[in-house]
Amino acid sequence: MTIQLRYPKKVTQKEDSKKSVWKDLDNIMLDDWDDVASTCVSPGQEPAEILISDFNFNIPDDARVSEVVVEHDFHKESSQKPIEIEPPLITLMIGDEEFEMHSFINADIYPADRSVVIPLEDIEGKDVKGDNFKIKFDFPENLNNDAGLLFFDFVRIRLVFDIKRYILSSGETNTYFPTEEEPIQLAVGDEFRYSLYFRNVNGVSTERQEVKVNIPEGFEIVRYYFKASKINKLTDDDIDEELYEDEFDEETLIWHPSVRGKGSAAIRLVLKCVSEGTWTLSGYNENFGVTRNFYVEVHDKDFESPPNLFDETTNVWGSELGDNEEYQLMSQDVVIDVSHVSMEFKKPQEKVDNLKEYCIKWVKRELKPKNKFRALDDVSFSVNKGERVGIIGFNGAGKSTILKILSGVLKPTKGEIQTYGTVAPLLELGAGFDHNYSGRENVFLNGAILGYSREFLESKYDEILEFSELGDFIEIPIKNYSSGMVAKLGFSVATIVEPDVLILDEVLSVGDVKFQKKSGDKLKSMMGSGVTVLLVSHATDNIRELCTRAIWLDEGKVVMDGDVDYVCDAYIEAAKKASEEQLSGLELQ
Known part of the structure; x- marks a missing residue:
């Protein structure tokens, strides 16, 4: 999936003497709340119809367009008797086809981003170019008995589409090649x-x-x-x-x-x-x-x-187009926003072996208070759609803690986490399994925990079984499985759908060598399709190979955030001064 963000280059209004006229319509071509379009609407009057066009989409003719997201904002003036206007009707016009959708919020006195998602079928890149693609806004009448101002702040379009990519590689299988018949x-x-x-x-x-x-x-x-x-x-x-x-x-x-x-x-x-x-x-x-x-x-x-x-990736394309004034940069949607997150745990100062000992110490007031341990300390970062981010750090740095917070397993002591879209955490594969149930029963149990419906799991069951390579073992209780078999089944269930955000914590060594390659290829395929990835790995070579950006955590704080090779090199240099305990189990290359 690829996304392009475009502001229009042309905005006009339909002339109608019975409707109020918009002023400064050129201003809605920029996202700027200081300079906005406006119209004074009398009681029972409607604002003039607005027609928006000329978005200059830069996509292949054979791209398949699946969604048009119309992002916009309108609001009324702040007065004792403001106007009252229902949401406008938004009409997307592609050639001779029209798609209608109402905006979902009435005009308020405060600016607020709104968006309408219009799903499409059988629309190609060539269909949305030039005058073939237009957006129309049609506001209803002012229901108040008083006149007042209606403001229109901006319009921008997010075009969601899929494109063919052609890659020549050494020793790898390509999914599509232009042939002599289809060059x-x-x-x-x-x-x-x-x-x-x-x-x-x-x-x-x-x-x-x-x-x-x-x-x-x-x-x-x-x-x-x-x-x-x-x-x-x-x-x-x-x-x-x-x-x-x-x-x-x-x-x-x-x-x-x-x-x-x-x-x-x-x-x-x-x-x-x-x-x-x-x-x-x-x-x-x-x-x-x-x-x-x-x-x-x-x-x-x-x-x-x-x-x-x-093209290889949208990131490369976007960066090149950024130097060309004829095109606008493709959007960089934030899908993960971590803001000033801290996480504290209470750690006991002494070991109490049983309840009886605990009660005796409590009565005698001999229990020592628990120490507070801060695993994360004011961590902030954001991840854009399609980024592949590796999180590195010595033992105890807080890597797994931040992933568990992002996955919803832990709630932070302070700060906020925002994630957008479907999140698939692959932390401890098979953690939700009941070991007394068979593999088949656990497919539906674990799938339900991950939010999949039974109907969906039944439709995907054969695919899960084939990928897991468990064969007839699927019918026996998983308490008889090896740890590798459990991980295989957990991986197969967790990756049956393509999420928006994939969170991985040391799951690149699932099962035997053959399955490791198979699961690795599956993850790379998901990454290559535009899925946003957060990966924690003890091996910096995995981070270098799979990620384009790295975040280095140390003692719960962000030390460095940037280009993967630059950050990994600095991290490896710092490892020369780290203790054996901090470096235990790490692979630094």
């Missing part, structure tokens, strides 16, 4: 991003790998850049070896990936179409040979084709 459609002069991935799965490389990039004559390279590499799994014997940097030779078109240990690297080339024809693109790798070709069909310069069709 990428571009025009002469168009630019698009061409991404190649190199993943090293064979351990530490003693020699540099070569990837020969195939650029046909019909294209020229405008620029190229490298994705931050994920270098890990280096042994002590490799410390003195030279670390590779990404290099690309524009003359020979050979890319030397930076990866030496197990990890990945990527190069992105911005290509420009310079001549018509059907061209094939591919890359050659020393270990895996030629990747599968995909096809690009280039037409004359007047051919209408979608810009920026080829």
Whole structure:
């Protein structure tokens, strides 16, 4: 799922002598409560109808649009006898189709963001471009016997859509490739991003790998850049070896990936179409040979084709568009907001073995008061939609505590937590199981705890069973399961749906090696589809590989928050001064 946020570039009103006229309509194209549109509405009068258009959506023609969210605000003046107006009727017009929805709150005297979600089916990116896409606001009449002002603050649109992405990778399976029958459609002069991935799965490389990039004559390279590499799994014997940097030779078109240990690297080339024809693109790798070709069909310069069709993630796309005044930045919705959170636990100063001993000590007034232990101390951070954030820290830093608070397991002593959307916590897999019940019974029990209906679980049961690999063991009580089997079943139930936010606490080593790869691929698939991820791991290589951002906690406080490699490097440097107790069980690479 991808989201674009757009303000309109054109707002007009329908002329009607019986309706009140809006002033300063241009101001609703910006979110600014100091400069707003307004109209004076008499008793029994309606404000003029507003028509909003020209949003300049920058999405592929074949993108599938699933939702339009109309965010807006209106309010009345603060007076003794303010006007009384019901919510407006909002009409979304896409070509000849119209979708109607009422705003849900009457005009109040205070500004407040409102939003209306309009679900769509069978709408593509090409349908929402240009004059095909308009929004109409139609307010009802003023029910009060007095006249007064109605203010309209802003309108912005969130467009929710899915796009195809084309990725060339080494040693991995791709879900979709443009074929000769269904090529990428571009025009002469168009630019698009061409991404190649190199993943090293064979351990530490003693020699540099070569990837020969195939650029046909019909294209020229405008620029190229490298994705931050994920270098890990280096042994002590490799410390003195030279670390590779990404290099690309524009003359020979050979890319030397930076990866030496197990990890990945990527190069992105911005290509420009310079001549018509059907061209094939591919890359050659020393270990895996030629990747599968995909096809690009280039037409004359007047051919209408979608810009920026080829992309890896919306983050890269958004950052590039941010430098282009023709486009607006894509939205960065906050899905997790942690504000000044503290968590205190009461820790006993002495051990009391049984109730009798406790009662005797209580009567004799010999019980020592419990000490307060602060696991989190004024922690604040926010996570945007689609981010993959790793939380690192030495033992006792508060990593698991913050995840339990975000999951609703614990309530913070101070501060506030806001999460938006469906949250799936994978903390202790199988924690909600009844060990006297069979695996089948626990699917429905644990699924109910996670909020799934019985009907949904019945429809997904075969899929859960197949993924868990338990076979006939599903019918026996899980008290007879190994810990790995319990974890497999717990993982299969917890990931049966794709949540908005996925919270992981050391669950990357589920079951045997085969299932670890399977569960890892499942998590990466969820991450790649735009799910927001918070991950706690004792292994910094996992954090580097799966996350783009890291938050370092120490003694309950945020020490550093930023780029994953930068934060992990500083964390590893600090580990040189940490105690053995703090470092127990950690894997720092």
